[in-house]
Amino acid sequence: MSDPILALDNVSKIFGRADKPVYAARAVSFALHPGRTLALVGESGSGKTTAARLIMREYSPDEGRLLFRGAPLGRVDARALKAYRSAVQMVFQDPFAALNPTHTIRYHLERPLRLHQKRLNAAQRQAAIVELLERVKLDPGLIMSKFPHELSGGQRQRISIARALAVNPEVIVADEPTSMLDVSVRQGILNLLNDMKAELKLALLYITHDIATARYVANDIMVMYAGQIVEWGDVDKVLDDPRHPYTRLLLSAVPDPDRRFDDIRFADELGRIDDIRRQAALPQQQVIEADDNHFFLPMPG
Numbered sequence: 001m002s003d004p005i006l007a008l009d010n011v012s013k014i015f016g017r018a019d020k021p022v023y024a025a026r027a028v029s030f031a032l033h034p035g036r037t038l039a040l041v042g043e044s045g046s047g048k049t050t051a052a053r054l055i056m057r058e059y060s061p062d063e064g065r066l067l068f069r070g071a072p073l074g075r076v077d078a079r080a081l082k083a084y085r086s087a088v089q090m091v092f093q094d095p096f097a098a099l100n101p102t103h104t105i106r107y108h109l110e111r112p113l114r115l116h117q118k119r120l121n122a123a124q125r126q127a128a129i130v131e132l133l134e135r136v137k138l139d140p141g142l143i144m145s146k147f148p149h150e151l152s153g154g155q156r157q158r159i160s161i162a163r164a165l166a167v168n169p170e171v172i173v174a175d176e177p178t179s180m181l182d183v184s185v186r187q188g189i190l191n192l193l194n195d196m197k198a199e200l201k202l203a204l205l206y207i208t209h210d211i212a213t214a215r216y217v218a219n220d221i222m223v224m225y226a227g228q229i230v231e232w233g234d235v236d237k238v239l240d241d242p243r244h245p246y247t248r249l250l251l252s253a254v255p256d257p258d259r260r261f262d263d264i265r266f267a268d269e270l271g272r273i274d275d276i277r278r279q280a281a282l283p284q285q286q287v288i289e290a291d292d293n294h295f296f297l298p299m300p301g
């Protein structure tokens with residue numbers, strides 16, 4: 001496998017008072033590789049969006065560090081931060097909130113091109129906008145001068161993807177990119193992300209509640225429980241032979257692959273969630289290797 005573009009090394013994000021810490025993410029480590037998709041699954045509140053915000057640098061890690069192209073991302077290196085900001089782009093859950101209602105689609109794509117590809121002249125920018133729209137399978141002639149409210153949810157999500165692509169990113173973080181869309185258009189958005197990943201050699205972090213789609217788009221998967229990654233590895237190995245009790249619970253609750261588990265709370269079935277989140281220090285947990293590229297943590301005692 002090629003070297004990772006981006007890695008989290010033992011990253012924690014802690015909320016709450018210093019004497020009463022609550023770990024939204026705890027000692028999270030993973031790496032994103034070009035041309036590969038990593039899925040992050042877990043129930044509501046498990047810490048998935050916290051991980052996304054850490055990657056987007058909306059939060060800085062309370063513990064641990066981010067590595068970009070192998071080097072730790074410091075606070076002071078303005079040049080590395082700028083490169084990071086254009087290399088790492090996000091596609092949000094809500095395609096309605098993500099676009100500005102007062103601006104046309106052309107504006108939404110022209111802006112990142114102006115900011116990040118300064119050497120393009122007006123004609124080249126126009127050509128780039130056409131190319132971006134074609135990439136996301138929208139008709140430039142029909143779409144360019146429209147406003148967001150004139151588009152469907154699926155079309156807006158395609159614009160969000162085009163906008164992310166406008167800066168030539170290497171990493172895309174997609175946090176539940178289809179959960180607010182009609183079921184009928186979800187597959188199309190997933191296929192598009194898949195194609196982009198393959199054609200542009202993007203590293204994709206796909207965050208979802210939906211195990212069936214994780215299996216469909218991802219090479220590797222991580223299962224998050226109470227802020228920790230408790231099981232990870234090859235998507236088929238993890239889903240066909242789950243080892244951590246939490247992964248088993250998630251899967252047992254979705255015998256029907258089309259069923260989603262975003263309305264179900266299992267963590268309390270294991271009876272440990274608050275306990276785990278609030279413990280300032282967990283006992284050192286040894287990673288168990290179940291198979292090649294399949295690992296899990298034992299439940300803390």
Ligand SMILES: Nc1ncnc2c1ncn2[C@@H]1O[C@H](COP(=O)(O)OP(=O)(O)OP(=O)(O)O)[C@@H](O)[C@H]1O
Nearest residue numbers: 015016023024042043044045046047048049050051
């Ligand atoms: N700004 C914050 N202040 C305090 N607690 C927070 C904050 N953001 C998140 N949390 C807590 O951290 C935990 C993880 O939240 P997060 O939003 O990362 O979960 P999630 O897995 O994305 O959930 P969902 O599936 O509902 O989107 C939750 O218990 C949440 O209440």
Ligand SMILES: [Mg+2]
Nearest residue numbers: 048049050175
């Ligand atoms: Mg979330």
